[in-house]
Amino acid sequence: MDRIDELLDSANPVRPLNAPRLDARAALRTALEGAPAVDAVGQDFVGGRGNGVFGGRGARRPWVVAVAVAAMSALVVGAVVLTQLLAAWQPSPPAASPSPSVSSGVTGTDEWRTVRLSPTTGGAAGPQIQLELAPGFIIRSDVPNESYDSLSFRIVRDSAPQGVLAQIYYGKVMPQRDPQACIARPEDYVELDSVPVDLPFNALDPEATSPRFVYRVVTGPSLKASLGITSQPPGTSVDGCTEFHHVESLPGGTMLIVSDHFQFSGSAAGWLSTSTTSLTPAFASLEEARAFMATDEYLTYKRMLASVRIVQPE
Amino acid sequence: MLLQREADFISLHVAQHERVLHYVLRRVGDLEVARELTADVFRIAWQKSEDDPTTEVAWLFGVARNVIGNEYRGRRRRRELILKLVEGVRAAAEPAGGDVEAAVAETLGKLRPGHREILMLHFWDKLSTAEMAAALRCTENSVGVRLHRAKSAFAAAMPEQLKAGHTEKAGEHFHGQD
Incomplete structure (x- = not known):
């Protein structure tokens, strides 16, 4: 815990030692019977939930309130049990964490092939990342040190023009990030292609959609291609502080990143930083960006990235 | 029934x-x-x-x-909240430690509301990342980013007296878990 954490933690004005204890039954009665008026719940929160539900005091229905209050005592014990049952309900259990180190690089061949990326330590019990790899491309481990507890690989073209196409990260949510990356302003983009991919995602997250491969063109001073897999719904801008493409909150509290804008910062192991190194091209116009979709280069990138799967070891 | x-x-x-x-x-x-x-x-x-x-x-x-x-609509009423925050923190702190805690609260009061809120949600209300994301209607990744920014803003705004020393005293207070 750093200094700021200590300070903020210690300044908490309501802690177990000094927190007020109120009669929950009386509080419930107050909640249902005699609360002061509130005009409305703020629009920023209500959103699409339906404002009509949140009427003022006049919207209360006394007969329903009376029923609830009268039966409250009889239900307290049952409610506690219910609460415990609800608390016990959880999404699927956490998957085994990936081991810190990975198998050696997959070397290039002349044909497309399916590769599985798995840890070399800790056995093969954990999930593996599978993808199709095009001729001339190889996989390189991108784990900065052995203590790093998530998996990371780069898809690299081993023949000219050499370069990094994308990073694949699979591990815990919210790795540390390079503070410098947070200086960036949100960037606007246009989404030109989208293909569903068969990957798990957190369907309970209201902001998540089924994972899909996307081809976007980041607009701004220049037009630059951006490829990856995302569970975010289509939009028009992306926060430059976070990675451009990711599937968040997979079962087990893990996340998957397949993106050409996401790399480790080599100077600070364990920190993640947005990347500026990529094989994906820049364009002079949106027409040129659209035309790129018809090229073999694009179709190769798309096939590789859209083929990423999380699989169990055979 | x-x-x-x-x-x-x-x-x-x-x-x-x-x-x-x-x-x-x-x-x-x-x-x-x-x-x-x-x-x-x-x-x-x-x-x-x-x-x-x-x-x-x-x-x-x-x-x-x-x-x-x-x-608490209106600027004056919101200012009242900041003052109450400082008073509340000072009152809750142990007698010898009130100044540091009050300085923390005053620093919080200088921050943008969004920064202040996410720091309070995390350090005081003890919400999980998922809960903060739901409360703030953003992704868990965004929560991480916002929290990082808020801590940076707090670090930039806090007075010299908070930047050094008082470690032992702050440590003594670190038992407040909700």
Whole structure:
């Protein structure tokens, strides 16, 4: 815990030692019977939930309130049990964490092939990342040190023009990030292609959609291609502080990143930083960006990235 | 026999009333006001449960935030909240440690509301990342980013007296877990 954490933690004005204890039954009665008026719940929160539900005091229905209050005592014990049952309900259990180190690089061949990326330590019990790899491309481990507890690989073209196409990260949510990356302003983009991919995602997250491969063109001073897999719904801008493409909150509290804008910062192991190194091209116009979709280069990138799967070891 | 809706609401109240009360109390600094506003939160939850029942504390916190906003509309009224925050922190601190805690609260008061809120949600209300994401209606990744920015803003705004020393005293207070 750093200094700021200590300070903020210690300044908490309501802690177990000094927190007020109120009669929950009386509080419930107050909640249902005699609360002061509130005009409305703020629009920023209500959103699409339906404002009509949140009427003022006049919207209360006394007969329903009376029923609830009268039966409250009889239900307290049952409610506690219910609460415990609800608390016990959880999404699927956490998957085994990936081991810190990975198998050696997959070397290039002349044909497309399916590769599985798995840890070399800790056995093969954990999930593996599978993808199709095009001729001339190889996989390189991108784990900065052995203590790093998530998996990371780069898809690299081993023949000219050499370069990094994308990073694949699979591990815990919210790795540390390079503070410098947070200086960036949100960037606007246009989404030109989208293909569903068969990957798990957190369907309970209201902001998540089924994972899909996307081809976007980041607009701004220049037009630059951006490829990856995302569970975010289509939009028009992306926060430059976070990675451009990711599937968040997979079962087990893990996340998957397949993106050409996401790399480790080599100077600070364990920190993640947005990347500026990529094989994906820049364009002079949106027409040129659209035309790129018809090229073999694009179709190769798309096939590789859209083929990423999380699989169990055979 | 009670309707399922009523049973669910009572369960929600039993499970979350104290957390919501503490959330409100940390922000308004007055127990009576906090009780009234917390009652409002659950009244709204009850009304809302007819159409869309929820058991999420994050949703309740979101309602609470807006209820507090309704109660303290206007710049002068919001300034009152900041002052109450400082007073509340100072009063809650042990006698010898009030200055540091009050300085922390004053620094919080200088921050943008969004920064202040996420720091309080994380360090005081002890919301998980998922709960903060739900309360703030953003992704868990965004929560991480916002928290990082808020801590940076706090570090930039805090006075020299907080930047060094007092480690032992701060450590003594680190037992406040909700």
